[in-house]
Amino acid sequence: MIEVEHLKKTYGTTTGITDVSFSVARGEILGFLGPNGAGKTTTMRILTGYLPADQGEARIDGLEVHEDPMGVRQRIGYLPETPPLYPDMTVADFLLFVAQIKGVSRSEQQQKVAVALERCGLGAKRQVLIRKLSKGFRQRVGIAQAIVHEPPVMILDEPTVGLDPRQIIEVRELIRGLAGDHTIILCSHILPEVSMTCDRVAIIHQGQVVATNTPAGLLSQLEGGVQFNLEVAGDPGLVRQVLTGLEGVQTTTLDHLPSGLITVHLHATAATVGPHAVAALVQAGIAIHEVSRTQATLEDVFLRLTTTEGSPTP
Amino acid sequence: MPKILVIYRRELHFYFASPWSYTIAGAFWLLAGFFFVSMLLGPQGVIAQALLRDRLAGDGVPPLDVAYQFLQLFLSLLGTLALFVLPMLSMGLYTGERQRGTLELLATSPVATWAVALGKLLAVLTFFTFMITPLLGWEVIALSTASPPFNLGWLILGHLGLLLLAGAVLSLGMFISSLTESTILAGVLTFGLTLSLWLVDLLTQGWEGTGGDFLQHLSLVKSYNTFVQGILDVSSLGVLLSYIFLGVFLTSQSVESLRRS
Structure with missing residues (x-):
């Protein structure tokens, strides 16, 4: 039209x-x-x-x-x-x-x-x-x-x-x-x-x-959908190995906290990936101290698009 | 319904619904009425002067055509009054549209820019016609008893001239109104322009050659006066019509260029 x-x-x-x-x-x-x-x-x-x-x-x-x-x-x-x-x-x-x-x-x-x-x-x-x-x-x-x-x-x-x-x-x-x-x-x-x-x-x-x-497509397209933040105790290599093997996981970044715990930032395509990740980690014997989910809002997308200098997203 | 007529009716509604235009009309009627009475019946009026002349000269001179002389004087005065009144009528034609943002509505509607301008001009000219209609009534009543009998052709020609003069001033005023967003500025500029065109023959009287000749022809008062004298002169008609056409043309150009900026 x-x-x-x-x-x-x-x-x-x-x-x-x-x-x-x-x-x-x-x-x-x-x-x-x-x-x-x-x-x-x-x-x-x-x-x-x-x-x-x-x-x-x-x-x-x-x-x-x-x-x-x-x-x-x-x-x-x-x-x-x-x-x-x-x-x-x-x-x-x-x-x-x-x-x-x-x-x-x-x-x-x-x-x-x-x-x-x-x-x-x-x-x-x-x-x-x-x-x-x-x-x-x-x-x-x-x-x-x-x-x-x-x-x-x-x-x-x-x-x-x-x-x-x-x-x-x-x-x-x-x-x-x-x-x-x-x-x-x-x-x-x-x-x-x-x-x-x-x-x-x-x-x-x-x-x-x-x-x-x-609006929904824009969110998943730009933010990679959903982000989970986890605090776990265990071997970092094992954590990474378990998570990257899961379907729907895009990226994982690990940080070591002073308390000896590890924070994991997990980008997933959908919210349903969360429970699977938790189950897989528990199965591998990794103790989970905290799980939270953050969903990007259109504000995040908007701010990201309009504040960072970058090439237009397809 | 043709688009010009739609614009015309809206503008007419604006003039007839606005207290401001009645204030202008009222002041115009008051002044015109005062001059009408004093020119006709006052101690310096045409009747008093004709009587005086008859008494001094005796029976030897041909009688003065009082009706003709009065009409000439009164129409000249109306022309001068119009000079002050017309800029007040035309100054808001486009400034208002710009202030209200309605110019964007008109410009994004399927109606040509010149049609808007012409519709507006016809509406304000109609309001001016409404303003001079009562005066025409006074004149007809006063002159109906004239002896020798009054020539209706002069009356019609004189008022046609007045309308053409008004059309010229309003058309140029409309153009100026499209140049600025300030109504007062548009009024002042229009008055200045009209005054210069009114007096251009006086200012250039000493000038020789074609330049002077040309400027003389631009004069509004000169063209108007031929009508007042009861002469249908093609060049005067042409000058006044050209001003009207020029005003409409420049208005649509200026409104078009507003979009390009």
């Missing part, structure tokens, strides 16, 4: 993005994650046809954004970082205006506005002036204007910024409810938001996409 290939954009002397490629399948929610200033908004602006890219291609529903800007604009619903609202209009009038400039046919306008109001929980506010709405409701109107013409593709730039926790949950639920019918790109610098709402995550750092995967 959305294909982005090697986009590049420079502002004067500063580089906005250097190489951004990803794709989103129909009905999927892609989380576009990155620290502030990484190039998220620039990428989204290129996709919506607001900014021209210096190099690369972006296709929405098969249409190249530079070749057919009007066609692309018709297929996109866009919520910029600050929701674009006319404070002097009522919610319903504003949505009708958006439906009209997006080219919804006259016979369908009222019905589509009603649907958007309904989906975003704005039914009670339809005749209220936008300037009288709270921030949470304004954000909903912002989302409503992005979906009113029922575009196949929606691009939401930081949709929960500045909302209180309850509103954040509501907006996330709203976005989840939109998936399936719509293909969605959700830009965010908030990790839990992305891991909770999105099917897949693309991490952008310094103008480059450094990883794309499912």
